[in-house]
Ligand SMILES: CC(C)=CCC/C(C)=C/CC/C(C)=C/COP(=O)(O)OP(=O)(O)O
């Protein structure tokens with residue numbers, strides 16, 4: 001190796017001061033550095049600084065707001081109307097949510113659900129259809145109401161199996177399929193998942209439904225289940241779909257389009273600000289080997305924080321995501337083991353006085369993280385008096401230690417047993433960094449219990465990170481294996497069990513389902529976590545499902561992710577407001 005000084009066997013633990021450092025080593029590394037592995041030829045971002053700065057939908061925001069306010073009032077009258085049947089009310093709430101409008105009607109929806117609860121008979125559903133029952137179950141659980149799965153009792157036979165006769169009710173089966181994703185561990189409603197999927201596929205195959213219904217069923221079965229998808233990223237698609245359904249609620253449709261356009265203006269402004277930050281810190285030009293994914297990460301942050309009133313969360317999380325991506329590329333590809341040891345040490349100490357031990361590219365990287373994270377902590381303290389820096393830095397240090405562990409396995413050609421691998425890989429998917437920053441950014445009351453849980457494998461967080469990890473590996477492993485990487489849960493499991501890749505993939509999907517059912521519990525039960533934070537942990541998982549839905553939608557920058565980004569940031573809906 002040209003810079004052989006960096007390929008000495010390492011002997012440092014991260015708690016010891018690196019001792020083999022000298023200014024000569026740093027000088028050599030600065031002059032001769034070559035990436036440890038062949039770089040995977042990441043393309044420069046197609047979303048240039050000029051592109052971002054040129055965004056501007058130039059809409060008359062004040063007029064739009066005024067029109068939206070009037071439409072909103074009319075929709076509010078519909079939700080609060082006294083003579084609406086339960087089924088119609090549930091369908092209205094479902095449409096509002098799918099169109100991305102729930103934040104406007106949170107109180108109204110809650111009131112409406114309390115009203116429905118007070119009049120519904122949950123034990124005896126005689127006279128109530130499967131569609132209505134499944135819709136009620138799904139909406140109530142998503143809103144944190146602990147409705148029992150016994151609500152489906154009358155659709156089951158004496159043995160507790162779903163009755164064969166309900167399988168011809170296509171609308172009912174579709175809603176049952178979606179509702180099954182709200183199942184908790186040990187609940188039998190999960191059986192409805194395979195039951196409804198199989199019957200719906202058979203009905204489609206046998207041509208037993210009209211073309212429109214067949215199209216709807218195909219879309220549901222091939223896409224992500226609603227409970228696992230991000231309505232913010234799918235907003236345009238949902239609005240277009242709703243537009244085509246007859247009959248539709250015109251008020252709602254117009255409001256959804258206006259709201260989409262107004263949100264787009266805010267996204268454009270937030271992104272322009274982020275682009276100035278990104279340009280100012282200069283990493284995209286200084287560290288060319290790393291992925292520049294500012295725009296993708298901004299979209300990702302919208303999936304984690306879909307609330308329109310959280311621009312600070314969107315911006316700070318995007319920055320955090322971009323910095324994680326850079327260090328992911330440093331630990332996975334660019335850095336030598338010695339450099340990674342030194343970098344981990346400096347991150348652990350969070351001490352600018354240690355940076356002389358690092359080659360220049362790592363000094364830049366460290367200072368970018370140091371300044372950004374200190375800036376976030378400063379703003380949180382200034383605005384709310386919360387001292388979060390030690391927790392933020394701890395999350396970065398845990399992340400880097402996990403990356404280092406993975407790098408050591410790779411350099412020593414070790415493929416660890418699956419459970420050991422997953423324990424580490426769960427940390428290095430960076431959920432801990434993302435959720436620690438999110439907790440301080442979004443929560444009003446900070447508690448010791450939650451702070452403790454953030455670094456101590458609480459099962460809600462562990463489920464969230466496991467799904468994030470496995471979803472990533474299912475989508476990115478093909479490229480990673482091609483690049484010669486062995487740090488992948490699919491490889492680790494294949495190595496341990498000698499099962500073929502296909503079986504491992506199938507098994508991982510069942511693991512994801514299992515972890516989801518643990519997560520669902522936190523929607524309906526009281527826990528140490530505020531409900532807003534439970535939503536963030538769940539949205540993190542949803543965001544991974546969406547981004548990796550068609551493969552590595554993050555690393556590859558393919559046409560699908562590009563179209564999704566443009567559909568959110570560039571094109572407006574024509575509306576009646578000029
Ligand atoms: C908005 C926000 C904070 C979003 C989170 C996105 C983010 C930065 C995730 C971290 C992990 C990562 C870099 C995954 C993709 O790369 P990879 O497949 O190379 O990751 P791997 O090396 O762990 O497999």
Ligand SMILES: [Mg+2]
Pocket residue numbers: 472473476477480
């Ligand atoms: Mg990966």
